[in-house]
Amino acid sequence: MSLALIIDTEAWRTHLRNFAEEAPGLVPVAKGNGYGYGLERLAQETSLLAQHRQTVDTLAVGTQPEIAKVRAGGWEGDVVVLTPWSRHDGEQVLHDERVISTIARLDDLDAARQANPRARVVLELMTSMRRHGLTVDELPRVAERLGELQVEGWTIHLPMVAADRLGEARALAAGALATRRAPLWLSHLTAQEYDTLRAEVSVATRLRVGTKLWLGAPRTRRTTARVLDMHPVRRGERIGYWQRRMPTDGWVVVVSGGTANGIALEAPTSAATLRQRAITLATGSLEAAGFALSPYTVAGKKRFFVEPPHMQSSLVFLPGAGSVAIGDELPVQVRLTTVTVDEIRG
Template identity: 55%
Template sequence: MTGLTLTIDSTRWHDHLRALADRVPGLVPVAKGNGYGFGLPRLAEETKRLGLKTLAVGTPAEAAAIREHFDGDVVILLPWEANDPHAVEQARDPRVIVTVSRLTDLEILANLGGDRPRVLIEVLTSMRRHGLEEEDLPAVATWREHLDIEGWTIHLPMRGDKDHNRVEADQLGRAALDVVDAPLWFSHLPTNDYLAMASRLGENRARLRMGTTLWLGEPSALKTTATVLDVHPIKRGERVGYWQRPAQTDGYVVVVSGGTANGIGLEAPTSAKTLKSRAVSFATGALEAAGRALSPYTILGEKRWFAEPPHMQSSLLILPSKVDPPNVGDELPVDVRNTIATFDQVLFV
């Protein structure tokens, strides 16, 4: 089978997962979106294999997708919505823990009827995304007799200041515990800071949600390759592809597997914090505007230029004539972001 392939060194990857699970008490794996390239069912099964009893997903639909693959508790990270019938149904499921970020939703959940819903109360952090303001936290105590409050969730930003998240986590954690004594659940708290806080709080009083660091934290265990589908010689000035751009030099058009359907050529915006990174972004943008963009495919140790934007399931690369072209069927290394990639096959070796 040809296509975009993720090959996993099974021993190395599983050793990494086990080491983290053993090191981090209260670890809660996160499986959301595309399942970090592995797929949601696979991550649900790996969580069960690690012996962990709680798994976090992003949405109600993702909770439904992993239900048959995981028999523990499922946390839905997206704030609960009273107008979503699936979310309402899952709030009644004894295996599901919903995240609440508005006081009005606490009241609605408390009056759903049946068993008491299990909830995590989200505290607003400097991310300014979801959650209750610190001054609103005392109102949560009103509903503690009507809801099973599984804990407080504190979703921290990702930033360069190594002390910021530790200080913010401590401040908001203390404010929350003053209202309801329940476990503190963290995201993006450095592992060493989390371990220190978990030790202070006591056994089973802290949780650390982890996605990227868990699933993608051993890059040497993961290899992505694409298949060479065709190779065509080309002369300078001959036109190429959908957009019929003229070749700038003699060489080859190399057709490779992987396109926009696989996430090739798609990229999340970068922070571009430094002057150098901004200059690189500006220069790259100018090249793309002129019809030139460096591809993530490597041939003979170098990234090669796209001939034009990727197609849906394949891409056209330009190779200069001084370079020996690959053969049809060869596998080429390709750099992808697993969080947006869709692989044609995932192989464990």
């Protein structure tokens, strides 16, 4: 009764190898739920990439606890932790010679140097993201505080969309390199932007990539759910936890996958165009009326939830005579960064 991620492994690995070939200085990012594949699996795939292309020597994780998970997956190379280190995090990680910690505040730079004067660090610059980072005005004070810290580079985490993302990266890189010559670690540049900047600077560059690497070849995977049960219902009949009335005759189809898997978990919309906003508005109006479209495709169409998903299963409504059977596998469209599947095949 599982929610399954099915991978065409050879095609996926071909995509990963091709991506690595076209991105000099690639640093794969493995964080959170491992983009649906799991952190251990991404660690294994990064090890294979490193065998194919020896310049893949570092894996990025989001938080300190994720270090143990990628090590359990077999990754033996360097690990860079993207969430900035804080003196509240403990000092142990600063003494691990295979871990590179991110520093984004002057106070934490002082604390890291006191904890281990030779700790390996990357220094994060504040971008228009306004999430973490040292400002350009703080750079003179950064230079005074570095001491013997092993500065592995400057990290620039750019927004997904910006009027002049390359211009922002150029300006920040110039300020950073005037303070300390060290490699540039970059996120969210296009391949063309990255190549342009790489040709302009005289230091090594690293490109951190997560989504476009692991999820960049959608035809290499599919996600399915299983029909667990189905029951005929008549118009007006009340069913489910919340005893909602059925709009017409049809079938209640019980499918695998629920809140424990992240089914129907939504993030704030990133809709930018009028069309995207109109779709969001229309979908929201349907939900307000009690009709929420599910991610499950039954008999060739996405169907509406009968009610909010249960913990490990969901109820969807199929009007008419019904054309599925218990045990059938159904396509389910999910955001892999927010969903935990029960099994991975491939």
